[in-house]
Structures are given as structure tokens and as C-alpha cells.
Amino acid sequence: MPETGKPRPDILSPIKWPLRLTLWGMAAERITRAFWPLWSLLIAALGLLMLGVQDMVAVEWVWVSTVALLGAVGWAAWRGVRMLRWPRRSEAVARLDGTMRGNPIQAALDDQAIGSADTGSQAVWQAHQARMRKRLAEARAVEPDLRVAKADPFALRYVALLAFAVALVFGSFLRVSSVTAMGPSGSDLASGPAWEGWMEPPGYTRLPSVYLNDITAPGIDVPEGAQITLRMYGEVGALSVDESVSGRSLTPETAQETAQDFAVAHSGRLAIDGPGGRAWEISVTADAPPSVAREGEIESSYEGDAQIPFTARDDYGVVGGTARITLALDEVDRSYLLATEPEPRDAIEVPLPMPIAGDRAEFTETLVENFSEHPWANLPVKLELNVTDEAGQAGASDIETITLPGRRFFDPLAAAIIEQRRALLWTRDNVPEIARILRAISYLPDDVFRSAVPYLRLRGVLRDLESSGAQMTGEQQDVLAKAMWDLALILEEGDLASALERLQRAQERLSEAMKNGASEQEIAELMQEMREATDDYLRQLSRQAQQNAEDNPEMSQSQDMMEMSQNDLQRMMDRIQELMEQGRMAEAQEALEQLQQLMENMQVTQGQQGQSPGEQAMEGLGDTLREQQGLSDEAFRQFQDQFNPGPQGQQGQQGQQPGQPQQGQGGDGQQQGQQGQQEGQSQQGQGGQQSLEESLADRQQQLRSELNRQRQGLPGAGTEPGEAARDALRRAEEAMDGAEEALRDDDLAGAIDQQSQAMEALREGMRSLGEAMAQQQQQNQGQQGQQQGGNPGQQRDPLGRNAGANGQIGTDENMVQDEDVYRRARELLDEIRRRSGEGERPEEELEYLERLLERF
Template identity: 35%
Template sequence: MQDIHVTDGRLRSLGARLSRTRSAIWAVMTLERLWPLLLPFVLLLGLFLSLSWFGVFRMVPEVGRFILLGVLGLAALAALIPFRHLRFPEREEIDRRIEGANKLQHAPISTQTDRLASGVSNPFADALWREHQKRMAEKLASLHADLPSTNIPERDPFALRAAVALLFVVAAAYATGPYGGSVRDAFHAPVPSSEAITARIDAWVTPPPYTGRAPVFLTADVNRDKQEFTVPENSTVSVRISSGSGEENLTLTDANGEQQVVEPEEGSTAGAAQFSQVLVGESSVTLADGSRELSTWHFKIIQDAPPVIRFEKDPRRAANGALELSYFVQDDHGVTKAEAQFGLVDENPNAKPLYDAPEMPLSLPRRSSKDNVAKVAKDLTEHPWAGREVELKLTATDAAGQTGESETKTFTLPQRSFTNSLARAIVEQRQVLALDANQKRRTMAMMDAVLLWADETITNPAHFLLLSSIRSRLGFARNDEALRGVVDDLWEIALIIEDGDLTAAERRLRDAQEALKQALENGATDEELKRLMDELRTAMRDFLREFAERAMQNPQDLAQAPEGQMMNQMDLERMLDQLEDLARSGAREQAQDLLSQLQNMMNNLQAGRPQQGQQGQQNSQMRQQMDQLGEIMRRQQELLNETFRMDREQRGQQGQQGQQGQRGQQGQQGQQGQGQQPGQGQGMTAEEFAEALRQLQEGQGQLRDKLQELTEALRGMGMEPGEGFGEAGEAMGEAEGALGEGEGQRATGEQGRALEALRRGAQDMMQQMQQAMQQGQDGQDGPGQRAGRADRDPLGRPRATTGPDFGDSVDVPDEIDIQRAREILDAIRRRLGDALSPELEREYLERLLEMR
């Protein structure tokens, strides 16, 4: 049974191979019979195309063209007559061709399908016949097809077919030239040759002047054989005819096929005419003499796109208080004008403004500029819109009158800051009056209120006289011009009140603070920041010296300050040092916040606002608990810094010892005292490091006990400690355990979590205290106002009665964050100093430094 299955499989494979060979032989035999019959027709077709491309049908007369077409047509029909004898190969023919191609004897293919002639079944004869079929089948194991043989050389012994093919190739190449013909010439009557044109034709296209392009002469020798031209939009095509017949006409055909007859210009005569037409879209211009076409030009138009203008950076305040804009301007042929358009966000439609929107023309980038970016700055702090929220849109206009607009930016227009409360009030009322003249009575009422209580609001008699005078002028103002004069004078009076009593030291301090603020915002270099910090230090010392001299002359001011909150120059010096460290380490945002706090402190000090807070009425026990909490937070910060320093030093020693062990420079002992990092001095031994960790562990445990005592004391006072204290205690315990196991990195993370939880708990505790204070107030001030004034000293710092500064006013990075930032910056600078660094990497690192 196994042999039978194998035999059946071989027979199926043999049948598939035989079927494929038969298909291939059928195609070969069909091609051999078809190609000799088809070749005459193909040669006639190639001859027809060759004659057409050579332009024969265009050059012969009409009768000759018809005769030639008739001869070729009859020849083509005669070439198709032999197709009636075409006969496709039969299966027997295919099998004989296979046997002949493969040189097979005894007809093995037909043997596979033949049957015994005897009708009586004879087992021996059947077995013998199957054995014969099997042996014949073995000869069919490697069949292959045959190549076609058309016998064309015997039918064309002179190889005329090659001449037709060569003629076809040459004609195809000739047809691509200017004198080549077309197949259409065989079926269209040839255009009769016209008489020589004696008229002179001059045609040219003049682009618009703002494009800066030269005219294109259509009838010049280089353009005589050219019919398609690409010109800018609004170009003018001009055609001038001399010595013409007088019947010349010019027709413009647009892209939609609509025709427009161009009238000749004034002054044209029968012998000399001139035509002009502006091209606004893709079109064709045809010059004809009566019904005879002389020339046709096709024009593709380069559209004049409107200018593009957009903000390169957001509008910002410059160092001198001016509005600074950086923008991108581009146009295909150049921009002629650009300006900034302002609009108020919350403008009252019923208002009667005295001033229009600010005007701010924009400078245009140079034509040689590669980035098409320009900058402009203008001081708008004096405009009545200063300090209001405005919408700004940039517009650009090109020479064609097209206008491009940028996106709209909404921001607050820069204004001058006034520290004097009276000056601020005057500027505010000036703005109200300038934005709406109908508010005249309201402004007069506000000024009357100030003048009525002059003893409490105006300290300088000269200021009182100035306000009284301007109040009288405002009352007599009857038109917009007079009101604008009052608005201008109000600005001058505010400046006198703000700056008139400032000493030189105060002015220098304010200017130094403002210059440093702008430098931080604009990303100044480290050298520039260092110079500005030195100026701020000098101005601060001069101001404090002057303030101390005035305090000596007025001891009663010092007596009003709460105990323990006298100004300390060392505190300010530490604050300046921290500000400089933040700026140089890349933490520019935190440096700006710290500078803002410093400015508020100085403003409060200049305003002379020492106040008696209500904190003196609080329980002394509460004050002690707050001080204890501040001490816990300070000690936790010290433990965090010390743990981080020791862990980093120890890991650095281990890494250095591992490198030295690989180099064979040390023995197998690898003591801790031998691992020394550059610039860090001698390291600690393993015993010293273990002892240091044990001390830190003890300190952490003691700190946790103190926090537990503080929590119980707060509960005894009727206050419920927040979740922050509980989380802090848990984190302290985890840090204590990590220190005991020598895991400095995990201990650092837990200590940082404990410090953050302490800050949250302190904030919750302060909120509870404020709520208790508000419940006990006598109602003279609002809760928010009274609490806001009572918890700050003249320097703007929390009073001693409210506990220490918990770090919630300014997010200042701790020592670890600053150290990491410095290490990153140093690594970037070292990489930049490597001469082998790729250019792409150097550009990326430089961008990183600029992002600070």
C-alpha cells in the first residue's frame, strides 16, 4: 500500500510538470505562427509614424497626402489577409514538439495516456503495460520548453525590417525638435505658407517696480522660439507694431477660456500700434493680423503673497520700563510699513476716552538679514493705558497694498511702579479720567476727599499746594483739550511726589534692584550678574548707613519696632549671598522671587511702617512652641545637608578606590583614608564614617522625640496638629533606621520628606492660629487686612510672635539642589571645553546654558 501511494504522488508531480511544459510550448508555437503574419503590419505602422514625425504629411500637397494615406491603408489591409490562415497548435502537436525538443524516443508522453487494445483483461499484460508506462515516465523527469523559431530571416533575406526600425528611431528623435511633425498632420490640411511679414513686432513684459525684476523681451532672439513665460503678478505685457497692415489685434484669453480684446493705446495709427495689458492671472496673449495668427505667448503668474508677520517672542518689559517687541517679518518683494495696534481688553463702549491707543511704528529688518527678525522698544509707561490689560496685534503692508497680521497677544502694558501711596492714587485717578472723560466728577470727588483729610494723607505742604491747584484746574476744564492738560499735569505731580523726597542712596538702591531684576529676566551672563550684584551690595550698604543715621536722629521710630525684630545687616548680607548663588547656579526663577521679596522689604522699610501687631496679645507658651518648631526645622535641614555630604563623599571614595584597585596601584586593603577626591581633602576611615553615622542617627532620634513633645504640647493647648507632623515623625523614624544600616542615600530621601512634611504642618498650624486671632478681633479691620498687616515687620519678614519663616513665601532651593545645579553646570562647561566635541553637541550644550 505504501508503494501505491508513492507511485500516485510521483504521477501527480509528473502531471503538473507536463502541464506547465505544454503551456510554455503552446505559447512558443503560437508566437512562431503569429509573428510572421503580424510583422508586415508592424512595419507599415512604423513607416507611417516615421513619415508623420519627419513632417512628410505636412510638406506634401493635399492630393499627395491623400494618396500616401491610401497606399499605406491598402497595404495595411493586405497585411492583415494572411491572418485567416492562422491556426493555433493542437495537443498532439504540442506533445510531439516537447518530445522533439527534449529528444525523447518511443513517444513517452502519449504512452502515459494510451490504453491496451485488447478488450480481455490479462493480468500479465496489464502489469507489463504499467511497467512500460513507468519506464517512459522516468524519461519525463526533466522536461524543458523550447525557444521560438519564426524563420523571419528566411522570409526577409535583405533585412528590410532593420531599415524600417532605424528610420523609426531617427524619426522619433527628430520629432522632439522644433521642425518635427506630428501624427495629426496626416489627418489635417496643411497650413498654407503665408507671405513674409514685413511688419516689425516688439513685445515685452514689465514686472511691477517693487519686485526689482528686469523686463522680459518676448521677441528677443533668445526668446523667439519660447512661448511660455513665468512673470510676477500685476506685470504689464506690451506689444508694439511698426509698418503693419493696420488690422493687427491683441486678444487675452484667461484660464477659464474667456477672451478679452485689448484695445490699442491712444496715439496708435494704422501703421504703428501699441497694446498694453496688465496680467492678473494665468492667461494667453495672441497677436493676429486679421484672421491670421502671428504669435501666441502663454504666461504663468507668480502670485504676490501678502506679507507675513508674527511674534518671535512674547512682548516683555525692557530694563528701562519700555515695551520690547521681537517679531518676524517677511514678504516676497519686501515690506514697506509695519506697526503695532493696541486695543483695551475691557473697554467700556459708553466711555469717552481722552487719548487714542498708543502708537508704535515697527522697524523693518534689513534686506541682508538672514532670519528676518527685528526688535523695537518704546517707553509707554506715561501713556494712560499703562498697567491695563491690552490686546496687541502686529500688521505689515507691502508695496502692493496687501496687509498681513500677526496673532493677537493679550498682556498687561508695562507701567511705572510707584511706592508712594499718594502717588499711586494720583496715577490711578489720572488713568480713570483719561480713559473716560465722563468720570470727571468722580475724580474731583476723590481729590476733594484727599484734600479734606490732608493731615493724614499728605505730609509735604508743597504736595498739598500742587493738588489744590490741579483740583481747581479740573473744576474749570470745559473741553477735552483742557482735560488732557490736567491729565498730563497729574502725571508730573505723581513723579514729584514719588521721586522728590528720595535721597541719592534710595535712588541708587532702587535702580540697582531694577537692573538686577531685568538681568535675571533677560538671561544675563554670569559676569553681568556679578557686576550687578556688586552694585546692589554697594547701594544696600549706603542705604542702610543712611537709614541708621536717620534712626539715630529719631529714636522714637526704633522704640516702635518689636523686640528682636531690629534690622540686621548680616541677615541682608546672607540674603544677597543666597540670591547670587541662585542666579549663578541657574535657578533664575527662585532668584527672581527672592529679589522680589528683598524689594518688598526695602519698600516697607522706606515707607517707614513699623507696626504693633496683635501677636503680642498671644500666649507666651504658644510663642515658645512656634520657636521650638522653627528650631526643629532648622536642625532637620542641617541633618539633611550633613547626611547628603557624607554619603556623596563616601561613594566618591569607594569609586576612586575601585579605580585604583583596577590599576594595581593599591593593595587589597583599600582603606577609606586613602580615597581622596580632588579638592576635598583627606577622607574618613571606615571607623570614622561609622561613628559619624551613629552620631547622625542619635541626632535624628532626638529630633524625633522633640517633635513628639511638640505635638503633645500643642494638643494640650487645644490645637490639633495636622497630618504633616505625623508624616514627619514617620519619615524621621525611617531616616533613623536607614542611618543605622549605613544607607545614606535612603536616609537623605526620608529626611527631605520629613522636612517637607514639617513645612506643611507648620502652615496648617499658622492657619489655626490666624483663625483663632480673627475670632478675638475687635472689628476695626477686616480679617484679611488685619492679619496681613499684623504678621509682618518693616522689612516684610514674619514677626517673632508668629514663629520663624517656614519657607512658604519664596521657594528657595536647599543646599543639595544648589550643589547639584552647580555640578551640572560645571560638567556642561567642561564638555564645551573639549575640542573633540561634535559641533551639533556643542550647539546643544550652548542652548542649555542659555536656557538658564
């Protein structure tokens, strides 16, 4: 930045603190880059001293290392002083000015060179100066760049920092003082008998070992089962052990053994008698048994998955547990076929889930298990939870009577078959009665069966029941129970091969669930099933519409019809779910019937023929750019009229007639432009000016909304040019939002500036989109050439991944790089769903997308 002399205080006063912080940051940068070798040497030396390295080597090596360290520290200090150059204020001004648009600091300090005598030129200059000074208020201090990677390519500073961090964990500041007493002394020589001792807690306690020589307190708290190790040196018999914590009997010979190991069984006294001996009172901390209790409400999903939450505690950690379930026969409603005595069955025992990582001293987990096919499903049972710790101690919860969760069947015939299946598993004495009931409910098959397949299966079950009778074996009982379960699933779920039948079946099951008072979780899962069935049905309609368009290209869609998008259907289903959650089942049932009628009469329309999605997007963005250019021209004319309201401004308005649209604008944009200009000419004074600016702001808002819609459906997702186009359009949308706010605040200068940025971002987005389209076209041509015998190693799958040399799809690349993994996965799944709903895509690609959706 050129020198401008001493600036006026009123100009730089808004940036006083940002400028000061930037100057301090620059000083920190230069100090760091000049003196990083000095502090690296100092903390490395301190870390080595704290670790006691000086005590592990000969004293000569310590003195040599000290001299070398002093020399290196002197060189580092001389280097830092030589390199340090204190930053000047003008450098800080230049750095801060470079971070803002248009260099507002330099612009605010400039003077008008020419045209100062012209009133119009002076007004424009003053407006420019005012805008630049206003932008000074947005100044933010520049972050200092403290990186010295170029000066330290081997990262020696991090080696020094690592040594210091290790010393903080494993070393001590007290060891530093030992360097002042280097050399042999009388205290280092052996002088009579000596001893060492350790107390090692059990491994499952995860407590550290204790060096008894460092314990001077008269008492020690020791966990139960700890191991004590004692070693005595010198003349045998000079030291002896006296203890009452292990429960062993000590003889004089045993007490004088030089190596002793024993476990702490109870509290007592431990003493080492002799020169330098010591004694402690040992207090044993008992290992408490674990405890477990059920926590919260028991829930079950529509598929019958039971969710049983529980909380377990232990002082050192739980290692495992089981849930034991037995039939609460006294609580069972012993009516109908359950009146007879049940056959004996073993209790249900399932392992309790444990945390994979983290502390197991206290945790809450949920046991998830499906008991739907068990004979006790939906019957009262007794639940008992048991846990154990590493010491082998066990703990149990209170026995609780609950209803064993299982799958609920909403189809009446399926529910009846499940009820008879339970009676069969209750006892085989019920077989004759079960056969009669099944014959009764299937007396008129045309009224209860939708197809012949389930009816024939039921006939097979009846035949086996009547032929085996009550004398059937346990194996036959299990086979018949499995056949009845499969039959009930077919009746409940229907034939999933047809998307329409699946959708109708999902709607029927949801309706039955609302009538029968199903739980919120079951209704939510049925609602999700209907959403998935709706997506499948829409894809099928899309393919059918594409096939019809290919077979009959001369047929055109009727214009007298109502159009609905997939978002409209999703909003209707969201409304149904909201009504159900609020308990308004009658309104939800009515809305569901309306949705059924719409789905039955639905047809899928095709997009514009002969034009790819990329070409449509380019055309739409071109229209948006032309409309933005027209808005910017009108805002500029209004800005001129504010400073020159005389004949020249009126002549500028006559350059375009009130009813003449902007070039390139069409449709709504032309009508809005005409309306805005007519309002601007029909009103006088300040009121008319405000009305016109509000009209421009409304048009800017509509244009921003249109750009947002275009950005959501932009092709080329997953490619670098496509993502660049999306980013550019996002910046254009933000600039349009800023222009709208400026127009509503009567800031025409700011609006023009924001509109200029929006147009530049739009042009950049269109360039990136063109590159994405060209890249996609090259890939398509390469794939066509590959199908004709190209190199299989150059193929790409629909996700853009390279194939291997043998044609196998796969990559070791990091597909997400630095982005959030879960957010990226969600975006990819949404993109796959969007593409699968586009019927104009090739059949092979649609099948591949369906396989991806089924898998993920």
C-alpha cells in the first residue's frame, strides 16, 4: 500500500482494535518463526531431565550433553534475535485491507484525482467513499499464521513437545534437581540390609500398583485379593516379616525368608522388623457384588422386537449377564384353549448386552430380542435379570411380571391363525379343537382369502393336523407351528412382488392399526412401510410412463389435469402421521382414504423430451442471470435518479418505456418489471420511490427462491465441477438475499454491489456446470466404447468409482475425505432416491439404483 502520510483519526477509528489485533498477531508470527528452535531445545531438555535420563547414564555423558545443549541454546537465541523484525503499523494496515472487498482502507484514504469540479462526479465519489467507510465497520482482525512447517520439515518441534508430554505423564519435576548432585557419594553405597515391597491390586480393579517403600502413612487401603510382594537384601535374618492379613501361620524361619508373596484376605497389620523397617495397618476394601434393575418402559416394534432397558452397577465393572423368562401361569387368562394345563417348557435365557467400549461400572443398555414365535409371546411372564463381575460374584434384579412382547397381527384371519398356533404350542391336546376352528373360519374361502396360495397352505395345515391328531410328536408340532406362522405372515403382508398390491396392503394395515388402537411405535413403523411402498409404486409408474412414451411418442399428456410432485405426497403422509400422533384418528382415516384415491388415479408425466437435465438447468440458469441483470439495471437507474433527479434522470427513464420488458426477461419477470415501472411513474415523491424499491425487493426475493429451486435439482452431483457449481450458486443465493435486504433498507448502492456479486457467482456456476456436463458426456462416451471392447480397468460404476484391472468395481480411495461421514452418507442416499425416481434414466441404471436402495 502506498504511503499516504498520517491518516485522519476519524477514518481509521472504526478499525482501531482490528488493526491493533492484526499488528499483535503479526508480531506473534515473527516471534514464533524466529525463536521456535530455542523453545524446542528448552522443553526437550526439561522433558529429558524430568524423565531422569541423567540418572541412567554416566556423569561424563551428562556434562558433554550440557555443553552441547548450552551451545545449541546460544545459537538458537542468536538466530532468533537476528531474524526478528518487528512489524510496522503500515504493514498491519496493508494486511487488514487485503482481507476486505475492494480495499476499503486504501479507498477511504484516497483523494479524488480528477472530476472534483463536476457535481455528478463528486457525488459518485462521495457515495463511493461512504460505502467504503461503511465497509470499514465490517473489518475483522486477521488471524496470525503461526505455522513453521517450511522451516521445520522434520517436525523436530513436535518431537520436543512429545518428550515433554511423556515427561509430564511418567516423570516428575523433582527429578530435575538430581542433575545438581551428579557423581558418586557415600549415600549411594550400600549400608546394611535393605528391603523392597509392592502391593498389586487384582487386574479387574484397574488400580495402579503401589511401591511400599514410598508409603510413609501408618495405614493403607487395599482392595480385596491384592497381592503383596516383599524382597529383603543383605544378611539373612537381619530383616523379618510380621503380618496378619493373609491368614497363613508364620514360623520364625518363614518370617525371615528373603522373598515372600501372599494375598490380602482381610484387614490386619503388616510390618518389616529390623534396621530401616516399617509397619502399616492394612484396611481391606471389600468387593461389593454387582446389581441390576430394569429401567424405563418395555417397548416393542411392529416386527415384534422387544426392547427391555436395564441398568447395571458394580464397583469395578460388570462382565456379563442373562435375562431369565418363565411363564407366569397364575397371571394367564385361562380361557378357551388355554384352560388346559400347558406342556412343560424350559425357561427362556438370553444374554444381556454389554457396552462395547467405556466403563462398565455403571451403564444403561437395552436388551433387544424377538420372542414373537415363542409360545409365551403376548402372555404374562416373570422376568429376572442376572449379572456377574470378574470376581465371580452375582447379582439379580427383582422378579417382575410383564407381558412378553411379540408381533401383533392386524389382519383378522392372520390373527386367528396365530391364536390357534399358540393353542397348538400350549398343548397338543388342543389339536382336535384347533382343526375345527380353522375349518370354521375358512368355510367360505372366497370371502376371506385374496388368492388361492394361502388357502391351499391352510388346507395343507388342516390335513396334517387331522392326520396327526393329539398323538403328534414334538417334531411334528414344531413343523406345524412354523407352517402356521409362515401362513399368517403371508396373510398379513400380502404379495410384495407387485408394488401396487404392496401399497394397498400397507394402507390397509395402517387403517386396521388405527382402528385397533395400535401403539405409536407400531403406527410409525407402518407409516414408514407405506412411505417405502409409495416410493416403489411411483418408480413403477415412472417406468410405465417411460415405456408408454417410447411406444407411442405421438401421444401427449392431457393438459386438463392436476399435477402433484413427490414432495406433495410426502406432505400428505406427514399430515396423516401428525393427525395420528395427535390422536385425531377419524381425520387421519379420512386423509388416508383421500391419499388412496389419489394413488389409484395417479399417472407419472415425463420431462421435456429431447433435452437432458443438464441442458434444462443451463437454460434455467441463463434466464435467471438475465433477470438478475435486468433487476440490477433498474436499481442502478434508481440510484442515478437519487443524485440527479433533474431532466437528465428523466431522460434516463425515457430510455425504456414503462411497458417495455428487460431484454432476456420472460413470463413473470416481464410482468413484474412492467408493474414495478408503472408504479414508479404513477406515484410522486418519497412514497412512490419506496413503493418501487419494495417492488424491486419482492422481485429479488422471487428470483432468489427460483434459484434455490434450481440449485436443489442441479445435475452433476458427486463430481468436482458439479459441487463447484452448487457452491457458486449457493454464494449467488446469499448475495441475492443481501441485495433484497439492501433494497428493503433503501440502500441502492449496497444492493447494486450485492447484485453484481450474484451475477458473477451465477456465471461461475454456469461455467462449472458446463464442465460437469462435458465430463459426464466424456464418461458416457467412454462407457459406450468400453462396451464395444475397451479396457475394463477404465470403467466407472454409477457412483463414479474406477474399476480394477479385471473389471471388478472397487476402490481404496477415501470417498468422503474431510467431510462429515454421516452427513455425506445421508446426502448420497437422498441422491440415489432422487435418481431412482427419474423415469427417463436407462433401465440398467434404474435397476442398479434399486439394488442400492434395497441394500442400504
